[in-house]
Amino acid sequence: MYEFDWSSIPGAIPLLLKGMAITLEVTLTAIFVGIVWGTLLAVARLGRSRVLAFLATAYVNLFRSVPLVMVILWFYLIVPQGLKAIFGQNIGDIRLTSALVAFALFEAAYYSEIIRAGIQSVAKGQVAAGLALGLTPGQTMRLIVLPQAFRNMLPLLLTQGIILFQDTSLVYVIGLSDFFGTSYKIGDRDGRLVELLLFAGAVYFVICFSVSRVVKRLQARFSQ
């Protein structure tokens, strides 16, 4: 029978926290950039310009049909080339940068789908009223439609954030030490992989489960 030995975890806490900081950095950056870029994509898809709508649709569909692992690997290939072209050979460790870019651009595709549905959920009369008041289409979108849309879709945006938080563990494929990568390395180093992996799973579960409870409450309050 396997004998558990959890003793390597307490000493590893500082390293694990450092890993968690990277996980959070990637998650929060991707949420922020993803929502901004995703909003632009959604507006482009619903807008009048056919060319922009086509480009935005192609972008979203492309990112949504390729596995995240491939996207991370792709950007790990492209980003260094781009940085070298701009800054020369001395670019240091680019794993974090390429992960940030990959997640931000990838998540934007998913966020844009949520935001598009949110925009479409706003009653048509609202747009008409805005235009009738003399607002430009841009002002109507910014001042009338988007605020209501974001209110409607807040729970979905947060749920996507939880999924994203879990997905950041995939930076493992480019060897970036996020929370999961750090747990794995420590487990490997101390020969206590079983304990460290179970511990990492438990931490992810506690965080995601708690946040999803909060989202549920929020949803209940909003739908009143």
Next chain:
Amino acid sequence: MAYNWNWQVFLQPSATGEGTYLAWLFEGLKWTVTLSLTAWIIALVVGSVIGVLRTVPNRWLGLIAASYVEVFRNIPLLVQLFIWYFVLPELLPGEMGNTFKQMNPLAQQFFSAMVCLGLFTAARVAEQVRAGINSLPRGQKNAGLAMGFTLAQCYRHVLLPMAYRIIVPPLTSEFLNIFKNSAVATTIGLIELSRQAQHLVDFTAQPYEAFIAVTLLYLLINVTVMFLMRRLEKRVQVPGFVGGK
């Protein structure tokens, strides 16, 4: 930036001497498809059971099913995969763990990935099955029971046949997800598509060709699945339930 494009690289004999690099790609495609399809069967079976349990009038069964869904949804897929692959064989009682560790490495990787992906997706399928059953009018179940069906017969003959037809569209997106998620198996070394992409980069030093080819194969899988599921969707659509939702 001068990059030397060389698409002929796929026709060159591979470093291992067996076939061409193109054959490597197809080997990867084969494993991606096999893994996804077998995992999908597990997901459908387990997901249906859990989904049904969430709707039966029994608090304990409902609680067990709800816990299953929460556990599998709130732990990252990668962590789950590592737990199946690295942790479980250690914890299995007696000989079972050793038997597993003595299997051929490819079989170990495949079984861990299949079970992991299957049970992970099952939690999502369960949510769809539950939503499908709950979207049916209450009268359907009551009518079934009033006709003298037992609860099990009611599910078997009345509720599930309708629920499955309604949830084809959301299941399509889960089916697409399982192909994409199968790429995570690259982390334990299974030679599926994205692993082969990395191999090709290592062996041929033509990263762009390899990545473009693999990306196109994923797009091809996507388009094929979508095409087949649309046809299925049309055939099983329930008149009166717009879009199924």
